[in-house]
Every structure is written in C-alpha cells, then in structure tokens.
Amino acid sequence: MTTAVTIPRHGGTGGRTAVAARARQVVKAYGSGEARVVALDSVDVDIARGQFTAIMGPSGSGKSTLMHCLAGLDTVTSGEIYLDETEITRLKDKKLTQLRRDRIGFIFQAFNLLPTLSALENITLPMDIAGRKADAEWLRRVVDTVGLSERLRHRPNQLSGGQQQRVAVARALAARPEIIFGDEPTGNLDSRAGAEVLGFLRTSVDELGQTIVMVTHDPVAASYADRVLYLADGRIVDEMERPTADAVLDRMKDFDARGRTS
Numbered sequence: 001m002t003t004a005v006t007i008p009r010h011g012g013t014g015g016r017t018a019v020a021a022r023a024r025q026v027v028k029a030y031g032s033g034e035a036r037v038v039a040l041d042s043v044d045v046d047i048a049r050g051q052f053t054a055i056m057g058p059s060g061s062g063k064s065t066l067m068h069c070l071a072g073l074d075t076v077t078s079g080e081i082y083l084d085e086t087e088i089t090r091l092k093d094k095k096l097t098q099l100r101r102d103r104i105g106f107i108f109q110a111f112n113l114l115p116t117l118s119a120l121e122n123i124t125l126p127m128d129i130a131g132r133k134a135d136a137e138w139l140r141r142v143v144d145t146v147g148l149s150e151r152l153r154h155r156p157n158q159l160s161g162g163q164q165q166r167v168a169v170a171r172a173l174a175a176r177p178e179i180i181f182g183d184e185p186t187g188n189l190d191s192r193a194g195a196e197v198l199g200f201l202r203t204s205v206d207e208l209g210q211t212i213v214m215v216t217h218d219p220v221a222a223s224y225a226d227r228v229l230y231l232a233d234g235r236i237v238d239e240m241e242r243p244t245a246d247a248v249l250d251r252m253k254d255f256d257a258r259g260r261t262s
C-alpha cells in the first residue's frame, strides 16, 4: 500500500495527496471464452500529482484502455482505481459522470471544438454547462499560458490545427481539474504545431502545477514528460524518469527486438 503524503507545491495541491490517481491490481478483459482478450493484466500504478506522465507501448498493449480506466471512461473487470482518495471503481454512473465533469480534463486527438462558438466560448463551455463561473484571473493565466490572448473571438475554422488544439488544452485547464488525460493529443498536428502544444502542456505542469497523463506513440512527445510508463501485453513492464527522445527511442527498439525473439 502506498503511503499518501501531503506535499506543498507551487501549483497548490489544496491539501490533496502527492498521488493524483492510482490503479491497484486492475484487470480489464473484453469478451469471453475463446474470444477473451486481457487488455490490462493486474496493473498497479501511481500517477504523481503535479507531474507529466506519458504512457507508451506497442499497438494493442493497453495504453488507451489504461487511460480510459484511470479516467473513469471505462469500467474495470477487477481491481480498483482511485482519483485522490475517491475510489472511482465503486461509483455509480451518475456520480462518475459528475466526477469526470468536475475533477478531470480531457484532450483528444480530434480537437472536439464546437464550430459555432468562439475560442473563448469553447474554453468556458464545460464550466457553463456545469453552472460554474470561470475564475477570471485563472482564465487569463491559462489563455496567456497557451498563447491565445489574441485569438479569443475567433471561431475554430479561423484557427490553425495547432491553435485549435491549444483551445482544447485551455478548455481542459480552465476548470482546474485535478488531472488531465490526453489521448495522442498531438497525433493530428504537424511537428511544429505538436511541439507548440506539448510546450504548453509542459508549461502548465511547471507553472500551473497541473497533473497530466498522455498516451503517445511518439518518442519526441514522450520526452516532454517527467516520466514514461511502458506497457506491453497489458502490463507495465518498464518506466523512465526524465526521458529524452533518443533514450525513449532506444528503449522502444529494445522492446521491439525482445518482442521478435520471444
């Protein structure tokens, strides 16, 4: 059992613990009998608060399934998932929907912006729906952090792909969620726009104290993280602190070589 320690951080944990989310002995299986696929096989993981974690691994290794289970978007077959001290695997649908809305932010590969709304309206939409008022000072910091101050009145079709994804990043940050999950957030961007968005994600961790978990195939994207978790066949098989793109690439080559000989 991991000991929960309270840490002071510049981003402020609000008295919360150093571990933002954790999985304990999580199994996720799809189908049954011959068709049974074990996507997650007894996964234990702690996601540190105020850190940027990347999840990597070959296609089909369980990355999206792990992210979806941690984020309460998918149910587990057995085991427990906690967001801070809340066991989300115990929650009924309504409470889970509320928890996702109030405590978790999402950034997907497709930007998922509403075309008829301005950038600013898209950013505040989740809070508007929840009936929460945006904290003006925080909103200004978020918009500045992602470099959108001059673009707030623009509609999505008046913005580049990179700018649209920055709106999606700002939308996720604006509500000050405890954790943001990104599923290949730069998968649809060219390398320059991708680097920009990753730079903003990094800044939001360093300057706003945000916790981020990102699934990626890209060693360069992973190098923006503080820690990389490697999945293979539904298990966490390795991890790397302070990754560089070259080190991540080398590690991936090792796994590929081992995969071919096993």
Ligand SMILES: Nc1ncnc2c1ncn2[C@@H]1O[C@H](COP(=O)(O)OP(=O)(O)OP(=O)(O)O)[C@@H](O)[C@H]1O
Pocket (backbone or CB within 6 Å): 030, 031, 037, 038, 039, 057, 058, 059, 060, 061, 062, 063, 064, 065, 066
């Ligand atoms: N809804 C589903 N029904 C049945 N099997 C599924 C379902 N979703 C995922 N799987 C299986 O679970 C395993 C893990 O899938 P998952 O999508 O988590 O992998 P991934 O590492 O994210 O892959 P990729 O990099 O290709 O997106 C795969 O074998 C996949 O075929």
